Amino acid sequence: xxxxxxxxxxxxxxxxxxxxxxxxxxxxxxxxxxxxxxxxxxxxxxxxxxxxxxxxxxxxxxxxxxxxxxxxxxxxxxxxxxxxxxxxxxxxxxxxxxxxxxxxxxxxxxxx
Amino acid sequence: xxxxxxxxxxxxxxxxxxxxxxxxxxxxxxxxxxxxxxxxxxxxxxxxxxxxxxxxxxxxxxxxxxxxxxxxxxxxxxxxxxxxxxxxxxxxxxxxxxxxxxxxxxxxxxxx
Numbered sequence: 001x002x003x004x005x006x007x008x009x010x011x012x013x014x015x016x017x018x019x020x021x022x023x024x025x026x027x028x029x030x031x032x033x034x035x036x037x038x039x040x041x042x043x044x045x046x047x048x049x050x051x052x053x054x055x056x057x058x059x060x061x062x063x064x065x066x067x068x069x070x071x072x073x074x075x076x077x078x079x080x081x082x083x084x085x086x087x088x089x090x091x092x093x094x095x096x097x098x099x100x101x102x103x104x105x106x107x108x109x110x111x112x
Numbered sequence: 113x114x115x116x117x118x119x120x121x122x123x124x125x126x127x128x129x130x131x132x133x134x135x136x137x138x139x140x141x142x143x144x145x146x147x148x149x150x151x152x153x154x155x156x157x158x159x160x161x162x163x164x165x166x167x168x169x170x171x172x173x174x175x176x177x178x179x180x181x182x183x184x185x186x187x188x189x190x191x192x193x194x195x196x197x198x199x200x201x202x203x204x205x206x207x208x209x210x211x212x213x214x215x216x217x218x219x220x221x222x223x224x
Contacts, residue, residue: 031210033211035214040121040216041114041216042114042118042201042214042215042216042217043156043201043212043214044214045211045212045213048210048211050210058211090155090156092155094210099144099146099161099205099210099212100146100158100161101148101156101158101212102158103148103155103156103157104155105153105154105155106153106154106155
């Protein structure tokens with residue numbers, strides 16, 4: 001997706017290990033979001049950011065932390081991965097005054 | 113608890129037919145209602161959106177119908193084509209609050 005890149009695209013990790021997912025944007029948008037997608041649940045908000053160093057929790061934030069030290073990068077960290085965190089993770093961006101999101105292509109994370 | 117309830121979970125329609133997806137919400141503060149389309153392996157993409165000051169919005173073969181009193185909105189795909197086969201998500205947000213709450217998704221399959 002133009003202007004937003006997620007890495008890695010796929011990852012398999014072991015229970016109890018830390019994992020960091022990266023979202024990088026070239027659009028200079030103010031807002032960035034992390035969602036997880038699971039069958040039957042749609043997309044659920046984990047954390048979001050409304051500026052550099054300004055972040056807040058979403059509806060499913062337990063076990064996750066985020067950081068945004070630059071406008072273009074938003075990192076999602078699983079401090080100690082659990083099997084319940086196996087999911088597809090999407091980053092999205094939006095701009096002030098615009099309510100439509102642009103999503104990245106997702107990261108498929110498997111915790112074994 | 114999902115703030116936006118979406119149905120059906122899946123549907124199959126013949127080419128040329130009409131696909132209808134319904135969403136309901138409880139939070140009367142919601143005032144922006146987008147629909148996203150997602151193809152396998154891709155992130156969701158904004159398809160069409162509506163605000164509560166209009167009851168219908170049409171873009172090509174896609175139409176949103178909005179019923180404020182019933183707190184319901186729906187997506188109609190007219191003359192469905194095999195290329196419309198995808199997962200569709202409804203969502204809602206509050207003006208000034210850029211976080212989107214998503215429905216659980218509907219997988220649409222268009223048979224040729």
